[in-house]
Amino acid sequence: MTGRTSRVTVVDDHSLFAETMAIALRGQAFQVQCAVPDSTTTFAALARTVVQSSPSIVLLDLDLGVVGDVMRLVAALAGNGVSVVVVTGSTDRVRHGEALANGARAVVPKTAPFAEIVGTADRLRNGLPAMSRADREALLRTYRADADSQNELRQRFHLMTRREAEVLARLMAGEQVTEIAKARFVSESTVRTQVKSILAKLQVSSQLTAVGLAHRVGWQPPQPDTREAPPRPTGRGLLATG
Template sequence: MPQSPEPADDRVLIVEDHRLFAEAVDLALTAEGYDVCRVEAPADPSSPGTLVASILKQRPRVVLLDLDLGRFGDGVRLVEPLAGSGAGVVVVTGSTDRARWGDAIRSGARKVLSKSEPLSEILAAVRRIIAGLPVMDREEREELVAEWTRHRFEAQGLQERLELLTVREREVLGHLMKGRAVREIAGLSVVSEATVRTQVKSILAKLEVSSQLAAVGMAHEIGWRTPVL
């Protein structure tokens, strides 16, 4: 298998769907003398391989990667193949979810930075990677990966509880996630309100929560998909 070409020493590639932010970072890096280019994420979320190939074709030394890439979806799935190619991946994100940060780090990102940080922090990370220096200490790295691990086990527990629901209870939870009240659910399902209330009570008991709002929040947290209603 042919080896990937060596990355250009000073090339920084930006993968960011927020155009204004991307332009600001581009200008700042260019002013520092870096060779900067950008690759837009496709609208098709099922084509990560195509995007990775487009990025690697530019032979970047550093990739500045957003986690939320519009219709393409979660950018974290790009981290492992990019890092595996030898590029230094720095995630620059508006997300404050430290479990997602940990997922990026365990996948091979060298650093995660918040978009609320000054541009000088991004420049410093790029400068250190190109100089062959570390950009994150071991303690911070382990803390973020541990956060991801905790979240993964919590999500697994939530999923197991959701799987306890009957088909009908899943339908009711789906209605609740769409903001429908008990009366409306009863009308749509052609059953009594008392029946729906009993079903809601069973849902809360199985999910070990005390309110409909908490049940809906739990389902959203793990990306649970509602039945077709």
């Protein structure tokens, strides 16, 4: 094992796994550091720690318990020539494919023997493929199919009018039709008509499903239109001059 690449950083929030992995790697002449985030670790601090370790290979868990998009870290490391191997307990093939699409060289389950994980790092050290082309392409196809589906779902939300989007936002906040009607100074029948239109455009059959779909695709409601003046009060109070 005389390959050129030998500096490895293990990034995992389970210290026992990280240290045991490090021991196994050191047994095969790798230079190893561990980055073990905890509940106080920020995403930016973790990224700095990893970069400052100057790794050639990073073994990275996708679920680190820190706030931030781990896929960004995968992309940033890969963009700087670091070989990223995702070592994860997740069985989500879409996320596996997303990691590969962002530049990861391989995905290995945590349930795999340490010898298999070390072997993956050793193949990278010696300039060999880290996973089979068939497995890689299968995961990428799964991710791309899901991305296409998500994009199609997001397009449905663009079919809503602004008023309908505002109604959906209120439904997401847990408001009922009666509450929405009162807040918007319109009749309940008007709101019910808007809800029916929302369901038709999103191609769902219930308000609950519409709300769930909005959360699933990360839909954001429109910002309040500050150009609209609130309804003016009516009645005797309007005539009072003090």
